[in-house]
């Protein structure tokens with residue numbers, strides 16, 4: 257067995273970070289590497305080679321991290337661990353379109369023979385192929401190398417396949433880690449454990465007992481500093497094609513035959529293939545496209561999307577999508593899966609709600625406003641939890657029911673276990689060579705295939721987004737999407 261895949265501490269590595277001055281690196285990747293470092297999970301010799309196109313000295317880059325990364329880190333370990341963390345970092349100016357930077361990179365990587373070299377492409381996708389060509393030219397695409405590709409990979413099915421094929425010229429599929437950080441979240445892992453580690457849920461996990469499933473990723477933030485990037489993308493490509501569909505797969509997949517990487521990915525692929533295509537004539541009915549306008553966030557006024565920096569005043573890019581999806585297989589036929597994501601929504605919440613059918617006849621008095629049927633709510637954000645809602649008898653001389661819930665996430669082990677962030681877990685998985693939580697090429701292709709007719713229909717009909725006020729739950733049409741079926745979004749229940 258490959259020794260780099262086992263053991264608590266990751267093997268020695270070089271982590272080559274393209275886009276090291278960018279937003280993702282500063283907000284997510286470097287903090288995640290820091291957390292792994294502070295927890296002692298990184299090999300002591302492991303290095304972070306931070307590459308950016310800016311002509312910064314190594315010292316200026318570290319000063320930037322002191323100003324922009326350090327203050328956002330939380331916890332007691334920070335002061336003690338930060339100096340040793342930055343010792344791992346080497347900044348190198350590399351322009352993806354020029355050769356000299358890659359020659360210097362090769363010299364740096366070859367100066368020692370780390371058993372694992374990770375290339376993380378936190379750059380615009382149009383640079384991916386160019387970077388791979390350059391890595392190959394300087395001899396850095398050997399067996400010990402792994403490449404991490406950020407989403408969205410491409411703009412549509414064709415462009416993503418172009419990139420996948422080009423990358424495949426230099427890296428084998430088991431060297432390619434297509435990251436979807438939602439798969440690294442603890443509750444998503446726990447969803448699998450709760451489903452497949454107990455006999456209780458599995459018999460109920462099907463069309464006979466489940467009335468509907470809702471998956472929401474709502475953000476309170478707007479586009480922030482990413483306007484230029486986001487405007488060409490929109491919520492369908494940014495969130496639905498990847499995060500929401502991956503969560504849907506985790507809910508809907510059949511029990512895998514093992515926990516091996518491909519056993520899980522095979523099952524997810526089957527679900528993606530079983531998703532009913534949304535035909536162009538059904539797009540207006542089953543998909544809601546929205547864009548936020550002026551409103552409030554956290555009690556403060558905030559501008560509309562088209563007034564954000566970098567956004568053209570006539571932009572029609574969507575910042576909100578709600579979809580009624582269906583899975584055409586024996587387990588799920590007829591059960592609606594409502595998917596929803598948006599920026600500048602009322603609050604930050606990411607959750608999966610499995611809504612079971614109501615009892616066939618109600619014997620007990622139910623308090624007004626109590627949602628019918630049991631619900632299993634898997635919350636990914638702001639706090640992670642898995643909660644089962646049911647009704648129980650109100651104590652005393654009454655037959656009335658009261659709502660109660662069970663928290664399934666924190667078994668009382670008595671020991672305090674450190675929670676890992678999604679990026680931290682996934683970056684450690686790359687270094688250890690564990691592919692299970694990364695998206696295989698065929699999954700990605702299938703996800704693009706499913707969103708393609710929606711994108712195409714919006715384009716051909718030139719559908720404008722429905723406006724919603726910042727700080728709300730999205731356009732009214734989103735509530736109507738469910739109320740037509742006699743349902744309501746979880747927060748409206």
Ligand code: BG6
Nearest residue numbers: 407437473475494495499606637
């Ligand atoms: C990213 C999207 O993949 O996920 C962003 O590109 C979004 O637009 C982010 O803000 C949300 O991630 P999280 O973990 O903060 O919910």
